[in-house]
Amino acid sequence: MPELRKDPIIGRWVIIATERAKRPSDFGADQEIKKPGFCPFCYGNEDKTPPEIFALRNNGTSPDTPGWSVRVVPNKFPALEIEGDLNKRGEGLYDRMNGIGAHEVIIETPNHNASIADLSEDEITNVIKAFKSRILDLKQDHRFKYMLIFKNHGSAAGASLDHTHSQLIALPIVPKRVAEEINGSKTYYLYRERCIFCDIIRQEISAGIRVIAENSHFICIAPFTSRFPFESWVLPKTHDVYFEDINPEESYNLAKIMKDILTRIKVVLNDPPYNFLIHSSPFYEKDISFYHWHIEIIPKLTKVAGFEWGTGFYINPTPPEEACKFLREAKI
Amino acid sequence: MPELRKDPIIGRWVIIATERAKRPSDFGADQEIKKPGFCPFCYGNEDKTPPEIFALRNNGTSPDTPGWSVRVVPNKFPALEIEGDLNKRGEGLYDRMNGIGAHEVIIETPNHNASIADLSEDEITNVIKAFKSRILDLKQDHRFKYMLIFKNHGSAAGASLDHTHSQLIALPIVPKRVAEEINGSKTYYLYRERCIFCDIIRQEISAGIRVIAENSHFICIAPFTSRFPFESWVLPKTHDVYFEDINPEESYNLAKIMKDILTRIKVVLNDPPYNFLIHSSPFYEKDISFYHWHIEIIPKLTKVAGFEWGTGFYINPTPPEEACKFLREAKI
Numbered sequence: 001m002p003e004l005r006k007d008p009i010i011g012r013w014v015i016i017a018t019e020r021a022k023r024p025s026d027f028g029a030d031q032e033i034k035k036p037g038f039c040p041f042c043y044g045n046e047d048k049t050p051p052e053i054f055a056l057r058n059n060g061t062s063p064d065t066p067g068w069s070v071r072v073v074p075n076k077f078p079a080l081e082i083e084g085d086l087n088k089r090g091e092g093l094y095d096r097m098n099g100i101g102a103h104e105v106i107i108e109t110p111n112h113n114a115s116i117a118d119l120s121e122d123e124i125t126n127v128i129k130a131f132k133s134r135i136l137d138l139k140q141d142h143r144f145k146y147m148l149i150f151k152n153h154g155s156a157a158g159a160s161l162d163h164t165h166s167q168l169i170a171l172p173i174v175p176k177r178v179a180e181e182i183n184g185s186k187t188y189y190l191y192r193e194r195c196i197f198c199d200i201i202r203q204e205i206s207a208g209i210r211v212i213a214e215n216s217h218f219i220c221i222a223p224f225t226s227r228f229p230f231e232s233w234v235l236p237k238t239h240d241v242y243f244e245d246i247n248p249e250e251s252y253n254l255a256k257i258m259k260d261i262l263t264r265i266k267v268v269l270n271d272p273p274y275n276f277l278i279h280s281s282p283f284y285e286k287d288i289s290f291y292h293w294h295i296e297i298i299p300k301l302t303k304v305a306g307f308e309w310g311t312g313f314y315i316n317p318t319p320p321e322e323a324c325k326f327l328r329e330a331k332i
Numbered sequence: 333m334p335e336l337r338k339d340p341i342i343g344r345w346v347i348i349a350t351e352r353a354k355r356p357s358d359f360g361a362d363q364e365i366k367k368p369g370f371c372p373f374c375y376g377n378e379d380k381t382p383p384e385i386f387a388l389r390n391n392g393t394s395p396d397t398p399g400w401s402v403r404v405v406p407n408k409f410p411a412l413e414i415e416g417d418l419n420k421r422g423e424g425l426y427d428r429m430n431g432i433g434a435h436e437v438i439i440e441t442p443n444h445n446a447s448i449a450d451l452s453e454d455e456i457t458n459v460i461k462a463f464k465s466r467i468l469d470l471k472q473d474h475r476f477k478y479m480l481i482f483k484n485h486g487s488a489a490g491a492s493l494d495h496t497h498s499q500l501i502a503l504p505i506v507p508k509r510v511a512e513e514i515n516g517s518k519t520y521y522l523y524r525e526r527c528i529f530c531d532i533i534r535q536e537i538s539a540g541i542r543v544i545a546e547n548s549h550f551i552c553i554a555p556f557t558s559r560f561p562f563e564s565w566v567l568p569k570t571h572d573v574y575f576e577d578i579n580p581e582e583s584y585n586l587a588k589i590m591k592d593i594l595t596r597i598k599v600v601l602n603d604p605p606y607n608f609l610i611h612s613s614p615f616y617e618k619d620i621s622f623y624h625w626h627i628e629i630i631p632k633l634t635k636v637a638g639f640e641w642g643t644g645f646y647i648n649p650t651p652p653e654e655a656c657k658f659l660r661e662a663k664i
Contacts, residue, residue, distance in 0.1 A: 003651075007557040009516040009528055014557045015647045022561060022649040024600050024658055027633040079639075079647050092535045093528070094556050150638030158637025169639055177644030184341040196341055196425070203424045224426050225339040225346045229354060268356050277642030298641055301359040305490025306482030307411075307499070309630055310609030311507030315347045315411050317354040319335075326356055 002080055002099030004172070012176050015079050015099055040076075041107045041163035049073040053104060054133055056126050069123065070130045071107045078103035079169060086143070086172055102138055102170035106130050106149075112163050115153065115271070117262035124255035127166070128246065131278070134168055135244040139283050144170040146178060146282045149243075154273025157300045174282045181279065182291055189290035195239050197292030200224075210320050212327045213260050217253040220261045222320035222327070229301050229318035230269060230327065232261050235294040243280035243293045258295070264330040265299055273300040334412055334431030336504070344508050347411050347431055372408075373439045373495035381405040385436060386465055388458050401455065402462045403439045410435035411501060418475070418504055434470055434502035438462050438481075444495050447485065447603070449594035456587035459498070460578065463610070466500055467576040471615050476502040478510060478614045481575075486605025489632045506614045513611065514623055521622035527571050529624030532556075542652050544659045545592050549585040552593045554652035554659070561633050561650035562601060562659065564593050567626040575612035575625045590627070596662040597631055605632040 003016045040048040043066040052063050054072040061067025074082070080101030088097040108116055108127045116124065131149050138144055151166040152158035174182075188196040204210055204221050212232060213220040220234045234257055236250070246254065265274060280293040308314055335348045372380040375398035384395050386404040393399025406414070412433030420429040440448055440459045448456065463481050470476055483498040484490035506514075520528040536542055536553050544564060545552040552566045566589055568582070578586065597606060612625040640646055 005557045007555075008520075008532065010512040011516065012557065012559075013645055014559055015645065016558075016651050017647065017649045018651055020649075021651055021654055023654075024562075024602075026649075027561065027604070028602060092539075093531055094535075148639060148642045150642050152637045156635065158635040167639070169643075171643070171645070175643030175645045177642065180342040180644075184343065188340075199425055200340065203426075207424075223339075225337045225344065226348075227344075227346055229359065230356075270356075270360060272359070275638035275641055277638045279642065296642070298638075303488065303490040304636060305484045306607035306609045306630075307480060307501055309607055310480045310482050310509065310611065310628070311501075311503070312509030312512075313345055313347065313503070313507045315349065317349045317352075317358075319348050319350055319353055322353055322355075 001084065004097045004099050006095040008093045008095070013173060017079070018099075020077070039112055039161065039163050041071075041161060041165060042112050043110050046071075049105075050076060054130055054137075056130065066110070068110065070109070070126045072130055072134055073105050073107070075103040075105050075167065080171070097172070100143055100172050102141075102144070102147075102168070104134060104168050106134070106166045106168065108164045108166065115164050115262075115266070116151070117259060117266050119259070121252060121255045121259055124259055125248075125251050128251045128254055131166075131168070132244050132246060132251070135280075138168075138170045139244070141170070142284070143172055144283060146171045146174045147280075148175070148178075148277060150275060150277040152273075152275055154271075154300070157273035157275050159273075174285075178279060178282065182282070182285075182288070185290050185292070195290055195292050197235060197294065198239050201235060201237060210324045212264065212324050213257055215253050215257055217250050218257040220257055222324040224320060226316055226318075226320040226323065227314035228298050229316060230265060230272075230299045230323045231316075231320070232265070232297045232323075232327070233294055234258065234261065234297070235292065240293055241281050241289060241291055243278055260332070261297060261327070263332045264327045265297070267332055268326050268330045269299055269301065274298060275300065333416065336429045336431050338427040340425045340427070345505060349411070352409070371444055371493065371495050373403075373437075373493060373497060374444050375442050378403075381437075382408060386462055386469075388462065398442070400442065402441070402458045404462055404466055405437050405439070407435040407437050407499065412503070429504070432475055432504050434473075434476070434479075434500070436466060436500045438466070438498045438500065440496045440498065447496050447594075447598070448483070449591060449598050451591070453584060453587045453591060456591055457580075457584050460583045460586055463498075463500070464576050464578060464583070467612075470500075470502045471576070473502070474616070475504055476615060478503045478506045479612075480507070480510075480609060482607060482609035484605075484607055486603075486632070489605035489607050491605075506617075510611060510614065514614070514617075514620070517622050517624070518619075527622055527624050529567060529626065530571050533567060533569060542656045544596065544656050545589055547585050547589055549582050550589040552589055554656040556652060558648055558650075558652040558655065559646035560630050561648060562597060562604075562631045562655045563648075563652070564597070564629045564655075564659070565626055566590065566593065566629070567624065572625055573613050573620060573623055575610055592664070593629060593659070595664045596659045597629070599664055600658050600662045601631055601633065606630060607632065 046064040055068040058067040276297040378396040387400040390399040418429040479502040608629040
């Protein structure tokens with residue numbers, strides 16, 4: 001059972017893997033070498049993953065066989081385990097609990113060579129449908145307080161398999177980074193009675209210099225305080241608290257803008273490694289109406305080094321206004 | 333002039349480079365290729381760096397010529413600029429100020445091929461003397477509120493030159509990560525009237541399972557909530573607020589334990605890339621007596637991916653108790 005431990009100084013949680021713990025020889029150049037040829041996410045290899053939890057399938061096909069267009073399976077090497085209780089306990093200054101949670105993999109297409117930017121709007125809409133369906137299901141489990149959907153694209157961004165996929169992790173605590181955003185937007189709301197994200201969108205539309213793309217429901221901006229070169233955020237243009245409340249029309253427009261920005265990033269930066277993550281509201285918080293879900297896309301172009309680790313400050317060598325210009329003018 | 337921008341949601345600052353801004357073609361594989369042969373940090377190339385600010389030198393040698401053992405120069409490509417004032421200004425929701433600060437490079441030895449672990453205790457003591465001297469000097473400039481000394485070892489940890497060196501950045505604000513530690517230790521102090529770091533040291537000595545090394549003045553532990561495999565912290569065993577108050581005997585013992593732990597990391601993990609950073613107290617804070625300076629050493633063995641960016645949670649595949657065992661038992 002993995003363990004959740006809480007830092008006694010700043011309250012940050014870490015997940016400590018206790019089974020299959022990595023030894024010194026497990027790190028280093030060797031881990032980069034991938035076996036070519038075999039892919040557990042391709043048609044015909046469905047028995048090489050744990051049994052599927054959700055799939056969009058052709059009529060008449062059986063679970064764990066070919067015929068799916070999106071397929072969700074438990075992660076074979078989960079960071080957290082689904083069975084058990086938290087068993088919170090102290091030990092002097094320290095707090096720990098069992099590493100309870102869900103860790104699933106969303107295989108976005110059977111096509112081994114496509115990236116998510118290569119999929120059609122309809123295919124990406126199906127991926128969003130899978131995200132929504134998994135959140136609504138896991139939300140019923142009251143051990144979970146938060147769920148993060150994220151994607152690692154490319155080995156340098158943490159992907160261990162090439163076949164395009166995203167992941168979800170359901171957590172028994174609201175993570176620090178989300179709590180900070182919630183506290184910040186709450187403070188702003190108490191002061192102004194407005195959503196800070198809505199105000200940012202309004203200011204960005206009026207300024208114009210950091211808007212990369214826009215459609216009827218969504219806007220994509222290079223944030224004023226981008227931590228990383230070519231960081232891009234996608235936000236619903238009208239106030240929306242929960243990602244999982246998305247309706248089919250919005251899903252299609254989200255697919256459209258995600259394809260648009262990911263294609264721009266691919267073209268301008270030569271298919272860089274990147275991460276994206278969906279920040280939505282925690283489950284079952286009483287007063288969360290001031291929060292506004294969004295997607296953060298982070299190309300992995302620079303290295304996080306001692307200064308960043310030591311300060312939490314970031315040094316961004318590309319002003320977001322210039323990144324925006326390159327992305328907006330991309331020929332796609 | 334670089335710009336400091338404050339995130340309106342969570343209050344995090346970023347440094348936006350405005351001169352020599354990186355364009356899309358500046359990223360990617362090309363940047364990794366280093367010109368072999370030429371090193372601006374070697375003897376004879378002193379004119380290839382900005383003029384030295386501090387050096388420990390053989391008697392009779394002139395500044396910016398060979399004959400030094402430790403040499404400090406301004407960073408040729410500084411993240412922040414030393415001249416000017418902050419000129420804080422708002423723009424709707426956003427805050428910005430001029431990127432004022434100091435950014436210096438500490439060249440730790442003239443020996444191009446040595447890493448800091450290869451230096452003698454006396455040589456490392458001299459490096460610590462240079463750190464102390466630069467802090468005491470920059471502390472007189474009241475525009476600066478905080479100073480971070482850090483090291484990037486190896487290209488994957490962000491080093492752009494092989495020749496061993498560390499860096500210091502003086503900042504006009506107390507960075508988020510340090511403020512969190514200060515707030516956490518203050519809360520603890522108000523509650524218990526004790527230093528949380530002192531209490532952690534006491535608990536670790538009594539538990540014994542995370543103590544990697546120890547001498548008369550310092551202890552090195554694998555923290556209970558290590559974010560990264562083989563993360564190691566060095567702390568003064570008695571309460572000490574400011575790194576720069578270190579005396580010669582303590583400096584020698586710090587050099588000894590730093591050589592010890594960095595050699596253990598080198599041997600056990602096959603000379604991995606790593607960062608280290610010194611967390612000391614902000615300058616001129618009125619009430620800071622509860623804080624305890626320390627050094628965090630972070631081997632770079634895993635990739636920070638979407639989950640970590642999205643949550644601020646870390647997944648550590650090596651429990652600190654096991655990392656400690658490997659490091660403690662290393663044959664050095």
